[in-house]
Amino acid sequence: MLCFIVHGASPPAPEQPLPAGDPLPPPPPYVSLSAAEQRLARRLLRLAPAAWEPPGRCQRLFFSGLLPSPVRGLLGPPGEVSAEMVCKRKGAGLPACPPCKQPRCAAAEPEPGACQCPAEPQLFALPGAAGESGGAAARQSGGGQPASPPPPAPRDGQEQEQGREEREERGGEAGCQEPLEFPGDGCREPPPPPTPDINQLPPSILLKIFSNLSLNERCLSVSLVCKYWRDLCLDFQFWKQLDLSSRQQVTDELLEKIASRSQNITEINISDCRNVSDTGVCILAIKCPGLLRYTAYRCKQLSDTSIIAVASQCPLLQKVHVGNQDRLTDEGLKQLGSKCRELKDIHFGQCYKISDEGMIIIAKGCLKLQRIYMQENKLVTDQSVKAFAEHCPELQYVGFMGCSVTSKGVIHLTNLRNLSSLDLRHITELDNETVMEIVKRCKNLNSLNLCLNWIINDRCVEVIAREGRNLKELYLVSCKITDYALIAIGRYSMTIETVDVGWCKEITDRGATQIAQRSKSLRYLGLMRCDQVNEATVEQLVQQYPHITFSTVLQDCKRTLERAYQMGWTPNMSSGS
Numbered sequence: 001m002l003c004f005i006v007h008g009a010s011p012p013a014p015e016q017p018l019p020a021g022d023p024l025p026p027p028p029p030y031v032s033l034s035a036a037e038q039r040l041a042r043r044l045l046r047l048a049p050a051a052w053e054p055p056g057r058c059q060r061l062f063f064s065g066l067l068p069s070p071v072r073g074l075l076g077p078p079g080e081v082s083a084e085m086v087c088k089r090k091g092a093g094l095p096a097c098p099p100c101k102q103p104r105c106a107a108a109e110p111e112p113g114a115c116q117c118p119a120e121p122q123l124f125a126l127p128g129a130a131g132e133s134g135g136a137a138a139r140q141s142g143g144g145q146p147a148s149p150p151p152p153a154p155r156d157g158q159e160q161e162q163g164r165e166e167r168e169e170r171g172g173e174a175g176c177q178e179p180l181e182f183p184g185d186g187c188r189e190p191p192p193p194p195t196p197d198i199n200q201l202p203p204s205i206l207l208k209i210f211s212n213l214s215l216n217e218r219c220l221s222v223s224l225v226c227k228y229w230r231d232l233c234l235d236f237q238f239w240k241q242l243d244l245s246s247r248q249q250v251t252d253e254l255l256e257k258i259a260s261r262s263q264n265i266t267e268i269n270i271s272d273c274r275n276v277s278d279t280g281v282c283i284l285a286i287k288c289p290g291l292l293r294y295t296a297y298r299c300k301q302l303s304d305t306s307i308i309a310v311a312s313q314c315p316l317l318q319k320v321h322v323g324n325q326d327r328l329t330d331e332g333l334k335q336l337g338s339k340c341r342e343l344k345d346i347h348f349g350q351c352y353k354i355s356d357e358g359m360i361i362i363a364k365g366c367l368k369l370q371r372i373y374m375q376e377n378k379l380v381t382d383q384s385v386k387a388f389a390e391h392c393p394e395l396q397y398v399g400f401m402g403c404s405v406t407s408k409g410v411i412h413l414t415n416l417r418n419l420s421s422l423d424l425r426h427i428t429e430l431d432n433e434t435v436m437e438i439v440k441r442c443k444n445l446n447s448l449n450l451c452l453n454w455i456i457n458d459r460c461v462e463v464i465a466r467e468g469r470n471l472k473e474l475y476l477v478s479c480k481i482t483d484y485a486l487i488a489i490g491r492y493s494m495t496i497e498t499v500d501v502g503w504c505k506e507i508t509d510r511g512a513t514q515i516a517q518r519s520k521s522l523r524y525l526g527l528m529r530c531d532q533v534n535e536a537t538v539e540q541l542v543q544q545y546p547h548i549t550f551s552t553v554l555q556d557c558k559r560t561l562e563r564a565y566q567m568g569w570t571p572n573m574s575s576g577s
Contacts (some may be wrong), residue, residue, distance in 0.1 A: 197230060206232055215243055236262050245295075247269040252280030259287035266290055267319075271297035281306035285313040293319035307332035311339045321347035323375070331357030337365035344368050349375030349401075356383045363387035373399040373423070382409025387417050399423035407434040414441040422449040432460035440467045451477040451500075461485035465492040472496060477526070478503040483511030490518030500526030502551075508532040516545050526551040536573050 073478060196483060198206075210218055211233060223233040239262035244250045250273045259265065259344040265288040270276050281302065283290065291314040296302060302325055311332070312318065317340040322328060327353045336343060337358070343366040348354050354377055354576075363369070363384070369392040374380055380403045388395060389412035396418050400410075406429035419442045424430060430453055439445060440463075448464065450456050456479040464474065465488050474496055476485070481504055489496055498516070499522065501507050515522060527533050528551055538550050 014089070016468070035334055036336035066522045072575075082202070086239075101389060142573040152247070171508050199226075203232065204252045207235055208236065210238070234261070236264050240264055243269045245272060245297075246271060248275055248559075251275045252277055252283070255280040256283045256287075259284045263287050264290060267293040267295075269295040271295055271301065275300065276302075276304040278302055278309075282309040285309040289313055290316060290568040292316055295319070295321040296325070297321060298324045300324070303327040304329055304332040308335045311335040315339055316342055318342050319345040321345070321543040323347050323349040323351065323373075326352050328357055329353045330358030330361075334361050337361035337363075338365065342366075342368060347371075347373045348377065349373055351377065352379070356381055356387075359384040360387045363391045367391060368394060369395040370394050373397070374401070374403050375399070376402040378402075378404055380404060382406055382412075385409035386412045389413050394418060397421040397423075403427075405429075407431045410434050411437065412440055418441065418444060422443050423449045424453070425449055426452040430540040431455060432457060435460055436463040436467070439464050444470060446470050447473040449473075449475040450479060451475050454478070456480060458484045458488070462488040462492065465489045465496065468493065468495070470495060473498040475500045476504065477501070483514070485509055486511035486515040487518070490515035490522070493521070495521055497521050498524040498526075500528075501530065502528035504530060507533070509534055509537040511542065512537065512550075515542050516548055522548055524549045524551070528552060528556075 006083075049298060051380055068421040078132070078492075182241055206229075208246065210222060212223060215238075218233045218238060239258065242258065242265060250270065252275075255270075255276060265284075268291065269283065270281075281296075282305065285306075286309070291310065294310055294314070294317065296306075299322075302322075304327070305321060307328060308331070309318070312335060317336075319342075320336060320343065328348070330353075330527075333348075333354060334357075335345075338361065343362070346366075347370065348359075356379065359380055360383065363546065365389065369388070372388060372392075372395065374384075380400070382405055385400065385405055386409055388398070393416065395416050398413060398416070398419065398421070401423055402425065405427055410424065410427070411434050412424065414437060422442075422445060424435070424440065430450075432455065435448075435450065435456065439448070445468060448468070456476065458481050461476065462485070464471065468474075471493070472495055474489070475498075481501065483506070486499070486501065486507065489499060496519070507527065509532070512525065512527060512530075512533050515525065525548060527538065530552075533552070535552065535554055538552055538555060541548070542550055542555070
């Protein structure tokens with residue numbers, strides 16, 4: 001067992017001269033060793049006490065041959081150990097480093113580059129190490145005589161060599177750590193990150209992604225990927241707005257199942273679903289009282305029973321589009337007008353059995369109406385127009401195409417201050433003065449459709465261009481106008497962007513050129529079947545005014561082919577075609 005002597009704080013006692021008769025003490029055992037062996041002995045002296053304990057790891061390293069074993073008899077008396085020895089705990093303050101390669105022989109020098117550890121702070125040599133030889137010689141010559149002066153400093157080459165050896169010793173000393181249990185772990189690369197999985201996203205994110213898909217994509221593609229996605233596709237938010245139009249597999253039983261699963265349906269479209277009857281619509285209305293928008297175009301098999309059920313069970317209804325239903329009568333409209341006070345948008349075009357009786361009840365009961373569209377309803381007359389103009393001040397879109405309406409009823413629309421879109425196509429008894437008065441008084445009007453009214457002339461168009469301060473769309477197909485109407489639009493209007501004068505036989509190259517040159521806002525000019533407009537002139541206008549779209553038969557064909565090429569279509573050049 002190695003013992004350590006701890007010196008006190010008092011200064012050491014002066015050395016007493018030896019009696020004359022006593023023999024001189026023998027020199028330290030390692031004086032006769034070589035310089036390399038002396039350095040090894042000093043290094044062993046600087047080891048921490050824990051390194052000399054039998055159960056320690058370093059002892060196993062000594063016996064395993066990883067470290068050179070100490071030589072017996074090289075250690076001096078305990079008193080020669082410096083009191084300033086520092087106890088360095090194994091591995092304390094040192095970065096992790098792989099085991100250093102040590103020489104097989106204790107006397108051999110460590111191999112350069114064996115350790116890549118960072119350099120340690122400079123350690124001071126032990127007091128007995130620097131002057132061991134000088135002290136021994138002094139004691140042999142005379143006991144109390146002072147020590148001889150230190151030997152001369154070595155030359156530069158010797159200094160560099162000695163410094164290199166000391167650095168290698170310190171490097172080997174710092175590397176005397178326990179080797180890793182698995183040496184390959186220190187250089188093993190971290191495992192690659194796991195492949196991202198879309199199912200690790202929160203369900204809310206996946207639902208947001210699926211909401212951008214159509215009903216067909218969700219039902220026929222996404223729901224078949226996995227069970228998790230199928231369950232997400234059944235989320236109630238996807239079944240609030242259903243577009244089942246043109247699906248012949250939709251039956252009453254399917255509507256009942258859908259309504260039973262999701263009773264929060266707010267919008268449904270069953271247009272062209274010929275296998276749906278009044279029974280299915282009634283079940284849907286009963287189970288979905290929160291329905292807001294109901295669309296059923298061209299469902300000729302439906303009658304008043306379905307619309308009455310919807311009106312009775314869904315009091316919050318806001319939109320009803322049931323165009324081209326031959327069996328719909330005023331009885332269904334009466335229920336809508338009396339029970340659906342929130343109604344804002346109605347479309348009863350080509351419902352030929354509807355008359356003023358049902359329309360007036362809707363006008364008086366649905367005061368929040370904003371859009372109304374009628375088409376070819378021959379039983380609807382000026383009385384209906386007057387009723388809507390008087391009771392529905394919030395109307396913004398009004399259409400009475402082909403109805404039995406005259407200027408006497410249309411003039412009442414001047415009371416609608418919020419009117420923005422007016423469709424007066426094919427009104428046989430419409431005069432120019434009524435149209436001009438509407439444009440003057442309805443300041444928010446931005447779309448006016450006067451197609452198929454042969455009575456509309458150039459003077460009316462000039463007033464429209466002057467007074468329509470917010471007008472952006474003007475449709476004059478098959479009207480009695482000439483080039484002067486186009487010239488007036490280009491000269492007086494600063495807002496009109498779309499003009500369609502198709503089938504106007506009096507339009508020539510002059511009118512098309514003048515409006516393209518003068519109008520600063522024009523973006524579309526319809527010249528379909530304007531036979532006096534040469535195609536060469538149109539080609540020249542297309543080149544000069546690329547911001548304007550000119551619509552003719554040839555120009556539309558070119559644009560259609562260009563879009564087809566962009567989508568990847570190639571013509572079939574086979575001989576049989």
